[in-house]
Amino acid sequence: xxxxxxxxxxxxxxxxxxxxxxxxxxxxxxxxxxxxxxxxxxxxxxxxxxxxxxxxxxxxxxxxxxxxxxxxxxxxxxxxxxxxxxxxxxxxxxxxxxxxxxxxxxxxxxxxxxxxxxxxxxxxxxxxxxxxxxxxxxxxxxxxxxxxxxxxxxxxxxxxxxxxxxxxxxxxxxxxxxxxxxxxxxxxxxxxxxxxxxxxxxxxxxxxxxxxxxxxxxxxxxxxxxxxxxxxxxxxxxxxxxxxxxxxxxxxxxxxxxxxxxxxxxxxxxxxxxxxxxxxxxxxxxxxxxxxxxxx
Numbered sequence: 001x002x003x004x005x006x007x008x009x010x011x012x013x014x015x016x017x018x019x020x021x022x023x024x025x026x027x028x029x030x031x032x033x034x035x036x037x038x039x040x041x042x043x044x045x046x047x048x049x050x051x052x053x054x055x056x057x058x059x060x061x062x063x064x065x066x067x068x069x070x071x072x073x074x075x076x077x078x079x080x081x082x083x084x085x086x087x088x089x090x091x092x093x094x095x096x097x098x099x100x101x102x103x104x105x106x107x108x109x110x111x112x113x114x115x116x117x118x119x120x121x122x123x124x125x126x127x128x129x130x131x132x133x134x135x136x137x138x139x140x141x142x143x144x145x146x147x148x149x150x151x152x153x154x155x156x157x158x159x160x161x162x163x164x165x166x167x168x169x170x171x172x173x174x175x176x177x178x179x180x181x182x183x184x185x186x187x188x189x190x191x192x193x194x195x196x197x198x199x200x201x202x203x204x205x206x207x208x209x210x211x212x213x214x215x216x217x218x219x220x221x222x223x224x225x226x227x228x229x230x231x232x233x234x235x236x237x238x239x240x241x242x243x244x245x246x247x248x249x250x251x252x253x254x255x256x257x258x259x260x261x262x263x264x265x266x267x268x269x270x271x272x273x274x275x276x277x278x279x280x281x282x283x284x285x286x287x288x289x290x291x292x293x294x295x296x
Contacts, residue, residue: 041115042108042111042112042115043108045111045115045117045118045119046104046107046108046111048118048122049107049111049118049121050104052121052122052125052126052130052131052134053125053134053268054134054135054138055100055103056100057138058138059096059099059100059103060096061138061141061142062094062099062275063094063096063099064142064145065141065144065145066090066093066094066279066283067087067090067091067094068145070090070093070283071086071087071090073086073283073287074086074087077287077290077291078290085290086286086290089286089287089290090283090286092282092286093279093282093283093286094279098278099275099278099279102274102275102278103271103272103274103275105274106270106271106273106274106275107267107268107271110267110270110271111267114263114267117260117263117264117267120260120263121260121261121263121264123260124255124260124261125264129248129251129252130255133241133244133248133252136240136241136243136244137240139240140236140237140239140240141236143239144232144236144239149239150232150235150236150239153235153236153238153239154231154235156235156238156239156242157234157235157238160238166246167246167249170246170249170250170253171234171237171238171241171249173253173257174237174249174252174253174256175233175234175237177253177256177257177261177262177265178256178265179265179269180229180233180237181226181229181230181233183269184229184233185222185225185226185229187269187272187273187276188225188229189218189219189221189222189225190273190276190277191276191277191279191280192218192221192280193214193215193218194277194278194280194281194284195280195281195283195284195287196214196217196218196284197209197214197281197284198280198281198282198283198284198285198288199284199285199287199288199291200214200284200288201285201288202284202285202286202287202288202289202292203287203288203289203291203292204288204292205292
């Protein structure tokens with residue numbers, strides 16, 4: 001169990017989400033059992049929402065990010081970042097169908113509680129500007145997989161801090177309106193709890209988990225997570241929105257600060273959180289299972 005505790009201390013799940021493409025890193029439940037047949041209007045709203053926000057592409061990118069970023073955990077599990085056993089585990093964890101189903105289960109419930117949200121949000125989401133911004137965010141997330149590109153984005157952000165205070169102020173307003181720091185920190189902490197619980201249970205079946213110690217280990221990561229979230233969010237936003245004029249970026253910020261933008265943000269963040277928790281729980285279970293086998 002000493003090796004398991006050591007690995008758990010190293011594990012820090014960061015899930016940073018952008019406004020349209022990745023609302024929610026970021027704070028990051030299992031798939032719920034199917035309930036009664038939904039009204040057609042709710043199902044239509046869900047599909048319209050998914051189409052406008054290009055959710056299929058979002059989950060494709062999340063899978064690529066998971067396969068790439070979590071590959072390094074194999075170094076702690078096996079001393080080999082390219083271990084094929086871990087690669088197979090990651091392929092199973094980052095299931096597109098499970099991510100989509102978990103997200104849609106949460107989204108359906110929320111849309112039923114706010115039946116006008118899709119129509120209201122579509123005024124901006126469906127506009128030429130809204131669709132352009134969604135595309136820019138998706139492109140930025142794909143680009144973020146390249147460390148050199150993110151290094152360049154950090155340099156651009158640093159330069160903007162020195163020379164373009166107007167644009168910096170707009171990005172900072174958007175960070176606040178979309179809750180991109182605290183929301184992502186909360187999601188990452190919740191995801192880390194799910195990861196640690198699942199890994200402990202899988203690595204030592206039948207043994208009681210020290211919940212207090214587990215939570216203490218996770219909360220000890222809060223400051224580091226907040227730093228990492230900020231260091232990722234600001235350069236990524238700088239990269240994503242660099243093609244936008246000041247007027248277009250202002251319109252985007254105004255949308256997020258509006259009543260409909262806040263409703264939209266809360267719904268998508270809440271729908272992504274169970275996805276991140278589910279992914280982290282599956283990842284922790286795979287890590288614990290494989291470590292247990294290694295110890296044996």
